[in-house]
Structure formats: C-alpha cells, structure tokens
Amino acid sequence: MTKTILVTGSCGLVGRRLCASLRSHGVLVKELDLLGDGSHNGDITRTADIECAIQNCVGVVHLAAVSRVVWGQRDPELCWRTNVMAVQNLIQAALAQSTKPWVVFSSSREVYGQALSLPVGEETPLNPLNIYARSKAEGERIFLEARKQGLQTAVVRLSNVYGCTKDHADRVIPAFARAAIQGLPLRVEGSDHTFDFTHVDDVVRAINFLIDALCSRQKFLPPPVHLVTGNQTSLGQLAELSLRLARSGAVITEAAPRSYDVAQFYGDPTRAHTILGWKSEISLETGLSRLINDFSQELKLHRSVEVAA
Template sequence: MSILVTGGAGYIGSHTCVELLNAGYEIVVVDNLSNSSSESLSRVKELTGKDFEFYPINLLHRQDLESVFKRHSIEAVIHLAGLKAVGESVSLPLRYYHNNISGSIVLYELMQEHGVKNIVFSSSATVYGTSGSVPITEDSPLGATNAYGRTKLMIEEMMRDLHVSDPTWSIALLRYFNPIGAHSSGRLGEDPNGIPNNLMPYITQVAVGALKELQVYGNDYATSDGTGVRDYLHVVDLARGHLKALEKVIATTGVEAYNLGTGQGYSVLEMVKAFERVTGRNVPYKITSRRTGDIGVCYSDPTKAERELGWIAYKGIDEMCLDSWRWQTYNPQGYLAANEVAANL
C-alpha cells in the first residue's frame, strides 16, 4: 500500500516526502511542475536512498490521474497540490478557483471510486481571515480575505460535506501558518518563481545579492514596530505534522482541523533582525504600502495538534534562518542550475 502525495515536488511536498520515506512509507508522487521542479524529487531520492514513482500530471486531467489509482494500491492521500500565491490570487481569482477547487473535486471523486477514504489536506491559516483575537484556535471564526484562502475554505467545507455523506471517510485539515526554513543538508528548500511572495525567500535572495532590497508591505499595523506579525514554522516540523496526521486518519474516521504553528508571532522587521544576527548578512529593506488581502497579526494556538496528534514544533527561529540561508547559499539559483545542466546533457 502506498501514500499518494499530490504536489510532492513542491517546497512542503518534497520535505514531506523525505519524512514519509524515512518513516518507512511507500509513496507515489503526482505534480504538474507548474510551480515546482522535478530536481527536488531527485534530491529526495538522494537524501533517503529510496526510490518511488513520479507522475508529472495535472489533477484536472482526470484520465491521467485515474491511471495512477489503477496502477497503484493507494492507502491514503496527502493533498498538497494547488496554486498558492495570495497576491496572485487577488488578481487572478478564476484561475485559483478553477485549479484548486476543480482539481480537488477530480481527486476526491477518484478516491471515492477506488475506495480510498483517508486524506490529509493542505489547508491554510488564511481560512481565518481577519480573526479578531490571537492566538487563533481551530474554533476561531472563518472568513478568508483573498481568493487563495477562499479556495482552501471551500475545499474544507466540501470535505466536511463528503464526510456527512459517508462517515467512513477520515479527513485531517491541516491549517498551516507560515512555513520557512529548509532541509538541514541544504539540498531541499523553497524555490519561488520570480519575485518571492513569501518573506524568508525574499530575505535570502536580498542577502545573496539576487535582489536589491526587501519590500516591507506596510508599517502602520497595530504591532510593536508597525509591520505584520506572523507565526513562522520550520518546514521540517511542518512535514512531520503530515506524518502525525497521516497516522491519525489511517487509524480513525471523522474530520478534524488542526493548526500547525509554533504559537509565537514575529514581525517582519524582527525576522529581518534575527536573520542578520544569525547569518551576519545585511538585509536592506524599503517600506511600501500594504498588500491587498494581508492582515496585521496572525499566530496560532497549536495545542489541539499536540493533544490529538502528538505533534509539536521543535525548531526555533535561529534554525529556521540558518537553514534558509544554507539552502540559498548552496543553491543561489534554486533548482534552476541543476535543471539547466540536465537539459544540456
């Protein structure tokens, strides 16, 4: 029996694949490589010493995905595939609704047809919208402020309805806060296309000289220094959260949401100072206007995940910064250079 990982070549997906393989699971990966690289999967095999099947397909292509279910005995699915940039979702909402929601529907229909009813879904803290109080619990009001978050919220509701229709489904909805960091080897990390949408790869690209300065979106929030506060989580801790959730869905039935975060909030400028302190690199920045869809303060209460999944975040902010910087210095062009070498062979 195998675990199907959709979006397994991506930032979170590749780290999750490493943890799954190291824990003894057999995996099958599907990813259309629209915002990821097959090089990450080559490095997953290198780091773990284990092989697995990879299919470069789009979830919207039903026949292609169906062939994967026919070829493999799937026990459970970890569903990470989807478009993920908040800013882009504001300007291209129909693309996000079509890709994220329609692709998920195709996946769930095929799961249902093939009797696969265990799933860990990659949701997001954006489903909480402008929650009035922090720390945010799983019972906090829901209401996303951008198209990306709304797709996650709609898929969550879809899965709750699916469970109502068939209580034998077992579903974990993982609401990530802000994953950063990289594998300690420096072989896996976040490799954004173009100008990064997330803070840490933006910081590291400025530090390495690929970008001139960090754009800080707003300094008039009700925070200690006016910049936005987020709950930053090491991606390896996040990947471990998927394993804990997988154990839960395989062993039980039901549908539950879990926050995956540290419970600690850091502002943008606090993150810049922490990075400069642990790496010794200067990060020039410029204050610009707020970004549409952003909120001022967002950090988690992760106690439910600890209580029900036995999961906690172990890695602190220094390790997050150092691992991010190691990835950037070892891979100044991300996976691009490796891909170019392969293309010229």
C-alpha cells in the first residue's frame, strides 16, 4: 500500500530535496508551504490548513518555520507564532486523527546556545540564546510531551545545512560561493567562529532512514538526534576554501560578528549512527565544489539569456 506523508516547508532547502527523494521511492507526498502552488499552498499558522493537509497521512515531516536567527530577531512575534503556536496546532491535528501519524520535528543546533565543551552531544543541556533558538527548544518540548498522549514523535537537530542554489542568498555558504564566482568581496563576520556544515543530501538521507524506522517500528521513540558531520570549520577557513574552489581572486573582508550568534559549534554524530545507521558522506570541500559549479552554470545561463535578449 502506498504511504502518504505530509512535508511542511516543502519549498525550502531540505523540503525540496526530501519531497523529490520520497517520491522517487514511491511515496505519495502532500506538501504544505506558503510558497507552494495550488493544493501545495498553505500556512502552518492556520489551523484549517493543517487539519486539511494531515488527513490520511501515515506521517508528517515538519520543516516549516521561521528558519533563521536573524529573521527571529527582526520579528519575534512571528517567530513564536510560526515555530511554537503552529507546532501546537500540528500536534493537536495529529492527535485528532483516527490513525495517529508519526511526526518528525526539525530543530536546530541553536538550542544549545554556546556550549561549554565541543563536540556537542545531544545530552548537552539546552541554553538557547535568541528567540529563534528558544522557539525551537519549546517546539522540541511540545513534541516530546505529545508522546504522553500516544503520539509517535522524533526530533532531529540540524546544523548549517547547505547544498542548493535555491537556498537563501544571504546565508553564509551561498553568499560566499556567489561572491567568489563573481569576484566580489567575501564579508566574514567573525572569522574565528566555527560551525558544522552539513550537506542537504546527507540530511535527506538521514530523514529517509528515520522515516523507515518510524514506519516499520510502531513503538520507535528515539531521543533527539543530531544530523551533523562531527567536523568544525571556521568562517575564515570557509571563505578561503570558497576562493580556492572557485579559482577566484576576490578579497576577504572581516567584520565584527553579530551579537546574537553562537560562536562555536560542532556536533557529535554518534547517536545518529547508532540509532539510524547513518553518518555524513559528503565532505565540505566536495559539497561546496558542487555548489560553486551549480552557481557557475546558472550564471552562465543567465548571461547567455541576457545576450540573446
């Protein structure tokens, strides 16, 4: 029997790749996204949209969110309404189904704040520093509490996912890649800040493993799990790597880091390997090289269209 799975945030970086991957495996995918077309269009903050979309689904992968720290800082009320109140509505809609679907929540490494030791394991106490991180921590709490009402839930914590040209242009990896290709300055805000950059294809593969486990094991209630590489790269190193891979002569300019950003993070990937049999396969150099090539091809196409016009 064909499985039907709802993916919220289906037009986002992870959502696009996940929907394509699920369909390639014969899954019937329902989508819910503000940017979706036709029946795929919907707002997770509207209860009616969630209640309609979740009908007859065996599971839900909840990716939709105010998904960036800076957006949360600009509009805290929208961040909380989208990342917390909509999560409550989603859980209630799932509990109301005659056959309750499993539900996966996409959280963030931001929930830890500035951890005292690295690498960060999932048992590290949560210490969110900004409204976005607090909203994700509260979303996790809601999801884990829902288990007491009989809902099968799982939480994944993502870290600096990259790997698609459709990503937000001002995120650090797309911004560095585009600037390097075009010979523009690479602005580094906190060159010694280090992060765990994870390729979107690795993340999608892990979520597929998690979905398989949730579908095949009725009482599978995993603890929160990192989808990370276990490697750290500074923003300064990332900028230099971008220039090298793009064969660019662009310059690197340094600026002060933002006050609300975590300065260092890289995660321990052991739990994902133990529970799901997953570990990342795409190195930062390989993933960034692919992305730079994709951006280069898009730029060439854009220029050829301009010439033809």
